[in-house]
Amino acid sequence: MMFHRLQKAVTTSVDCQPGRARRQIRVLDALDAAKTQWYHFTAVVISGMGFFTDAYDLFCISLVTDLLGRIYYHNTASDDPGSLPKRAAAAVKGIALLGTMFGQLFFGVLGDNMGRKRIYSVTLVLMAVCSIASGLSFHHTPTTVVTTLCFFRFWLSFGIGGDYPLSATIMTEYANKKTRGAFMAAVFSMQGLGNLAAGVVVLTVSGSFxxxxxxxxxxxxxxxxxxxxxxxxxxxxxxxxxxxxxxxPETARYTALVGRNLKQAVSDMNKTSWFGDAKKEGILEQTHKIAKIQALIAVSGTLPGYFFTIMCVDSIGRIAIQLMGFTIMTIFILVLAAMNFSKKAGSHLPIGFTAVVYGCIFFFANFGPNSTTFIVPTEIFPTRLRSTCHGIAGAGGKAGAIVGVMLFLYAGNSIPLKLLMLAGCNLVGIVFTVFLPESKRMSLEDITGEIQEEMEHEPEQC
Structure with a gap:
């Protein structure tokens, strides 16, 4: 049915209207009106693999960092189980964010200039090869193993970063306007599944050994x-x-608007049938316990947040969800900061209370800005710049993450200070969110105005 609409759009013109622009409108209207089909769900899985791998890697690296410290920096003369030096820990954690940032910028530009499909498989190969190579980081000294690991993690993250703008753009351009937000949120929710999968793998492997x-x-x-x-x-x-x-196939929107090949766009759309106490525990016991806690957080906070975004993003709207998420996160963070300020020296907050508040923060991060900041950049920029601008937006987020990692690492042990820094970042996010346009259930071309612009510059054909 959708192919019939697209074919009719290409072969039918309207008198006394700019011919090419009018046919483009018909093709894009057919895409926007298309019913949800099986290939949409297939595209979610395929596009989401980069986010799945990213979450898996970020989840695992905290556990790997802990193990590296215990294996290579253990002092047999003391009871200290061992930990990575600050510089080494900063390198292992920060290099991934740096690689992701550069990958988003580099592949985002390539996606707009060379096409989404042409380089989509390149990022996937880079992720697969570097994941294997990271595990084969050979060593003679602790310094060499950390250096080798950082080298491969940079290129792994470079590929993951490239997958961000490409996957986001491809899913946006495949989806219809009625359910586009839900499908975008579903792609991003693969991060939650990546967290959970990583927890299962770590629990299984460490438990087996x-x-x-x-x-x-x-x-x-x-x-x-x-x-x-x-x-x-x-x-x-x-x-x-x-x-x-x-x-x-290449996305029809890119082929029609950037490649200016309407017949090829129709042909491509016809192909969419593809589809305890650490000092008293052994090395793996502590890793096993941390993995269990993180997996529990993923199930109770992260995944439900993604689910609510998928259900509500096309009805409530992107901006409302983002404002709500930032606001409620700020409230919970300030509550934690106040509780930490008021507690007696040497005492600890109740574990149950802390866990509930922490879970709520994770829930509203994902039912909030973590999801919507992925969706909005793909909708508000024109087709010819969509991948590039999404890459720049994502790279800005990773730059902030790098700064955050470094500040937190060297900010000492003051938990209230760190929480207030987070609350401040959320308040800045609220201010900037107010200026963003709402894009729910609108055609991409209506949001960006690119078809209207083309009609104004094209002479009439009768």
Whole structure:
């Protein structure tokens, strides 16, 4: 049915109207009016693999950092289980954000100049190869293993960063205007599944090794296998979707508006049938416990937040959800900061209370700015600049994350100070959100005005 509409759009013209612009409107109207079909759901999975891999990598690296400290920086002369030096920890965590930022900028520009499909498989191969290479970071000294790991993590994140603008743009341009927000949120929600998958992998791998005689005899040597296997697992989702990415046609909007080939756009759309106390615990016991807590957070806070965004983003609207998320997050963060200020020295906040508040913050981060800042940049910029501008927007977020990691690492142990910094960032986000346009259930071309602009500059044809 959609193919029939598109074919009719190309072969039918209207008298005394700018011919090409009018046919473009008909093609794009057919896309906007298309019913939700199976290929939309297939596109969600294929486009979401980059976000899945990103979340998996970010989830795992905190556990890997802990293991690296215990394996390579353990002091046998003291009770300290060992930890990475500050500079090494900053490098391992910060290099991924840096790579993602540069990848978003680089591949975002390429996506607009060379086409989305042409370089889409490049980012996937980069992710798969570097995930495996990260686990094969050979070493002679602690410094060399950290250096090698950072090298491969940079290029892994470079590929992940490239996947951000490409996946976002492709899903936006495939979707119809009625359910575009929900599909965009569904792509981004793959991050939540990546968090959960990482928790399951870490729990399974560490639990398997903990129950072996080898672990009892050589804890350090056994743990050295665990972090490598966990990192290499990150290549599996990328490899599973490689074939389908190779079969994906170029988006019809890019072909029609940038490539200016309406017949090819129709032909491509006809192809859319593709589709405890750490000092008293062993090395892996602490890792196993942390993975369990993080997986619980993913299930109770992260995934429900994504689910609510998918359900509500096309009815409530992007801007309302973003303002609500920023506001409620700020309130909960200030509550935590006030509680930490008022507690007695040496005491701790109730674990249950802290867990509930922390879960609420995660929920409204994902039912809020974490999801909407992914959706909005793909909708408010024109087709010829969409991938580039989404890359710039995403890179700005990663630049903020890099600054945050460094500030938090060197800000000492003052939890209230760190929480107030977060609240301040949220308030800045609220101010900027007020100036954003609402784009729910609008055609991409109506939002950007690019068809109207083309009609104004094209002479009439009768």
């Amino acid at each position: 903990m129950n072996t005689p080898t672990y009892t005899a050589d804890m350090v040597g056994t743990a050295d296998y665990v972090w490598r296997i966990v990192l290499m697992f990150g290549a599996i989702p990328a490899l599973l979707t490689f074939y389908w990415r190779m079969r994906m």
